[in-house]
Amino acid sequence: MSDYILEMKNITKTFPGVKALDNVTFRLRPGTVHALMGENGAGKSTLMKCLFGIYHRDAGSIVFNGQEVDFKDSKESIDAGISMIHQELQPIRMMTIAENVFLGNYPLGKFNLVNHGKMNEETKSLLEEVGLYLDPTTLLNDLTVSQMQSVEIAKAISHHAKVVIMDEPTSSLTTSEVEKLFEIIDKLKAKNIGIIYISHKMDEILRISDDITVMRDGQYVGTWPAKEMTTAKIIQAMVGRELTSLFPEKTNQISEEVVLELQDVTSPNPLSFKHASFTLRKGEVLGIGGLVGAQRTELMEALYGMRVLEQGKILIKGQEVSIKRPADAIKNRIALVTEDRRYNGIFGVLSITDNASVAALKEYVGRMGLLDERKINQVVEGNVDRLRVKTPNNKTKIESLSGGNQQKVILARWLANNPDILILDEPTRGIDVGAKYEIYQIINDLAAEGKSIIMITSEMSELLGVSDRIMVMCEGRVAGFLNRDVATQESVMTLATKFMGAHEGGMESV
Incomplete structure (x- = not known):
């Protein structure tokens, strides 16, 4: 019998103009936290989306719980026992905790109607498992970010998950909230649930992980026991070189x-x-x-x-x-780059060009009141090149870029406005x-x-x-x-x- 609850072997995924994954291997042991690390654009999210059924791999195999699987969508993945908590939480804020937990899987009673009593009772029990003592009828809109995250974990438990993927779970949490999350993770480990933990916070990775896998440029670099790694070793594996200083030399004159x-x-x-x-x-x-x-x-x-x-x-x-x-x-x-780029920073379904030019469109109005697309493309291309945005082309939707590249596009937007x-x-x-x-x-x-x-x-x-x-x-x-x-x-x-x-x-x- 395998020592692993999950094995992803030689996973390959290509998008037009980009080979996002190139023969990547990843293995997860039950009851452990396995950190998946790499620079933005390394392929971490793409690999997890291939596992979760959001993307369909071009090559390779996935063995989960001893069986080879090929999930067609995220519902199949969830039903099989794999849950994913995304970095950008997307709860339905005007629905209750219980309604969010059982969304798409409501317990039914007489006349095929939702059994709210049963749903609230089961939700209360699930919340207590993650240390959240709230009324299940509370609206999500009334919760803090950390409480919403705990609801997402309760939702994963409700699906009897054997593997839980956590993507940047502490990016919006305070120190005390992080500690509470770690307590929940310990409880999940005790239930023999495997955790895939994606984070850029080195201190967290070294503290909570059992194993660490590093990816770079869509390729597998290696896997190590966390106790053998240091921050310097992880950075070197991620960037392919030793990063002697975390900050560039100051050259500005005040x-x-x-x-x-x-x-x-x-x-x-x-x-x-x-x-x-x-x-x-x-x-x-x-x-x-x-x-x-x-x-x-x-x-x-x-x-x-x-x-x-x-x-x-x-x-x-x-x-x-x-x-x-x-x-x-x-x-x-004056220009402002907001804290939550997905919520109020980017226009996800629009292109890099649209996102980078939207704040200064009045500068590009040509004859007859029409936008001068040539001028727009020229300015955007200059700023995108200047900020070294990694993208196949400027018509690419911004939502497909890594977080770091999205942030650069937002900066390019304001550089076009010359604040x-x-x-x-x-x-x-x-x-x-x-x-x-x-x-x-x-x-x-x-x-x-x-x-x-x-x-x-x-x-x-x-x-x-x-x-x-x-x-x-x-x-x-x-x-x-x-x-x-x-x-x-x-x-x-x-x-x-x-x-x-x-x-x-x-x-x-x-």
């Missing part, structure tokens, strides 16, 4: 010119930001750190016209401006170490060109490694500033808890 100033800005929401003031200079990268609930994103959304202000002033190059909506921000040469101030909210969320370095280099290059960057990040190393100056927020207020040469993890954390008597619950790394 001017004395203040391009942006916020004075005493306050939200009408009493639980949001209040009396926030800061300045941003030309060529500067201002990092913003803080704990969960610090109101960093909310403050930047107000600057971009997505939220209203109760009081305070916004000054651009010394002149007070009124920003009531995003169009006002764009007019004042003076670029706000980046979690710019490397869900992106691998190699692509992160490229994003860091782009940030550095833009600052060196005289652009002013505001970067919100929940990764301490990123905050310290990329910023010229750090603003730390705590409970909606600016707690203080730290220059790059004196900032440490301890000094950031001290400011991040400045206005707290005692912080209850988990803390997000800042």
Whole structure:
């Protein structure tokens, strides 16, 4: 009898112009966590979609639970005992927890009607298994991201899954929520369920994994016991070379010119930001750190016209401006790359060209009010080449790109608009170490060109490694500033808890 619950052998998958998978092998032991790692575009998601029945492989075989399988769609995969929790959760928010858990598999009673009592009772039991003590009739819209994720795990258990695929499961979780997820994973392991864990967070991988498989450029690199690996070894396997520094050398020169100033800005929401003031200079990268609930994103959304202000002033190059909506921000040469690129960043079904040009279409209007497609293609192609976006061509739908390449396309969108101030909210969320370095280099290059960057990040190393100056927020207020040469993890954390008597619950790394 095989030692593996799942064996994928010599899997090959080709798309027009791209060989996404080239004879890839992957094996999973029951009751273990097997990390699947690689840079964005390495083929991890494609491999899992071949397993899950979303894609149909061109060659190779899959043996699950001792039987060779060829799932035609995801329903066949789920029915067989393989569940997948995607990085971008897609719950039906206006339905209850129970309705989401049993979606497509409702227990039926008399007259073939849904037995809500049975469904709620079974959901309550499933929720307790993952440590979630909520009313099954609660709407998904009322849950936190981590609670929604726990619901997805409960859903997997409801299908009696023997294998659970987790794609970047901690990308939106706080430290305490991550710990809770790990407790759930331990419970799944105890039930002899195999976990395929896709993540770019090295500390998590080394802590929770039993085995690690690395892919590169659609090919299998190798599999190792996690206890034999280090961060340096994993990075070298992923990128094919030793990455001696995680951050590029700083080349930007910070001017004395203040391009942006916020004075005493306050939200009408009493639980949001209040009396926030800061300045941003030309060529500067201002990092913003803080704990969960610090109101960093909310403050930047107000600057971009997505939220209203109760009081305070916004000054651009010394002149007070009124920003009531995003169009006002764009007019004042401010751009925003949002935290959740899939939810409010990309237009998934549109092409790279459409996504990269949409913010500046008025610049491409030609004769008779028609768009000058030649000019659009020229500008987009220039920015796509400049940012080294990996794609067969610019007509490719953006949803088919890796996370890192999607992020580059969004940056290309704003470069086409030529902003003076670029706000980046979690710019490397869900992106691998190699692509992160490229994003860091782009940030550095833009600052060196005289652009002013505001970067919100929940990764301490990123905050310290990329910023010229750090603003730390705590409970909606600016707690203080730290220059790059004196900032440490301890000094950031001290400011991040400045206005707290005692912080209850988990803390997000800042």
